[in-house]
Amino acid sequence: MTLQQFMNEAISPWMREDGPDSDIVLSSRIRLARNFAQYSFPILANESDLESISSFIRDEYEHQSFQDYTSFSFIPIQQLTPVERRVLVEKHLISPHLAEQDHSSAVLISENEQVSVMVNEEDHLRLQLYFPGFQLSEALSNVFELDDWLEEKVNYAFDEKRGYLTGCPTNVGTGMRASVMMHLPALAWTQQITRMIPAINQLGLVVRGIYGEGSEATGNIFQISNQITLGKSEEDIVEDLQSVARQLIEHERKARNRIMEQSGKRLEDRIYRSYGLLAYSRVMESKEAATCISDVRLGIDLGIIDGVTGNIFNELMILTQPGFLQQYAQKSLTPNERDILRASLIRERVKLEN
């Protein structure tokens, strides 16, 4: 597949499938940080070493397939325009940090976009594997196999006592970051989530917005991930995260039911107003769009809105991002032009459902 696929489709092929608890958990992700033993970490490495790593990955893995992850594309970051980089970030295929790199940074992406391997980010390699819905164990077992497949040709920097060595000490040990992307509108409205976050932090987990560190929880989407990578096995870390996520799912379901019982008409009104605004607005900022999309998704999940697929939510969340809008327009846009194009794309997408 070509770069065009990654650019033109707002949602990745794997997102089109539903996973368990996908009314609340949008996706599960495991990321592993790995480094070549024979080279310095990217921050210290010289350009020719990084170039060697990048070439090695291209030579060995481009067009290759592993299990369901077929036809890997190898994309050097420096060949991308700023807008194209942004689109890959919005689709969560690369990190904002990688998007800023030049020279020898690259990304390897499977055709179904379920796997991406960032090359020369903070570590030589960062393997990411996504699953739809709540499937952390599945993601973990698959990423392990992917890791083994890569390791057949790469000698990882590994220390018997400390585990995998990484560019930043916060990743040392397992080098693993597991996360779930959760849609928690009821916990957000009732502000329960604000009270829960400190307790979740106490358990060594972090709550962030949809675009990771420092990003706001627009659209009531929260990313929960492990903070600790050392002193615990990957399985234990995933189990802890699963247990917290499971509790959040239960709390969210209870809060949804309570709102339905206590103020169902107001909820229905809010959801349909948001639907009306998405269907008719001519100018819409991204934050309002995210809020309305969140409302409509909740309406679909609660059966209040009929005949609209839940996927519209995942798609619109990405479709309405600044990078994607500019990629669609094939030119850079002022914020006001983006707000107009955003409203127009949303209207067309909503119309498709009718």
Add this chain to the structure above:
Amino acid sequence: MTLQQFMNEAISPWMREDGPDSDIVLSSRIRLARNFAQYSFPILANESDLESISSFIRDEYEHQSFQDYTSFSFIPIQQLTPVERRVLVEKHLISPHLAEQDHSSAVLISENEQVSVMVNEEDHLRLQLYFPGFQLSEALSNVFELDDWLEEKVNYAFDEKRGYLTGCPTNVGTGMRASVMMHLPALAWTQQITRMIPAINQLGLVVRGIYGEGSEATGNIFQISNQITLGKSEEDIVEDLQSVARQLIEHERKARNRIMEQSGKRLEDRIYRSYGLLAYSRVMESKEAATCISDVRLGIDLGIIDGVTGNIFNELMILTQPGFLQQYAQKSLTPNERDILRASLIRERVKLEN
């Protein structure tokens, strides 16, 4: 025609026709205050006198016709439920003051609802005649003929020097109140209307909301009427009002064009957002409804919204009033129940247009 017609149809038959400048002037009205010479004004009259007046009007005019004003219905106020009274007020067929009366108060309404004659309000008789759009002269000439027709059988209280004598001295002389109901959204948004009102007052005219004295200009509807009834002929009073109304029409048109030029996209957005809210809300207060309806009407008048008739505006403005809603439900409703029914009626009405 029966009382049911007046109750069940939100807009009066005469409103279905367009008049001149009806993109801005919704209706023109002339009201004449008249009293029987042989009886005291209602405030001082004894019940049996008022009863005599009421019986006289019933006997002489019920089921009668005059020109286009056919089959007059005679409706004693005390036979109406509180909700029915409210509906007649909302349709501007009686005044709020008459709605509070009991005993011998009544109203005579022509089949097309263009003429209503209130009996034993502040005066023995108050003749009202409506025209769609900007047609004050037509209304004046027709109300004069109607007045002559009534005078064939009634000996009016009239003084050579002071003119028609009335219950309240502010009506003495012509006994006439001429008014136009204007939709001035652009002057309201730009707050020009706030600056214009004192100047209009200086000319002996009053600016009020849609339901007369003390009512707010909900839905950007303003009623402009003469304050002075004495010392000027009816024709001069109407001419002064016409001249001010004509200026307001021009200012409103200019303001609309300026907004279209300077922020057309924002205006279009505002109009379509209102349309979306009307089409999808599940709970809506009357003030928000009025604002949204005003926006949509402006959209229709400016050609931004296609395929929707301007009449929807006149109809929804009355349909969404508390009295009409309760008449429709055939029971009294709490404010919250009204907000739900209002949203539901609006949705159905908007759907009819598609």
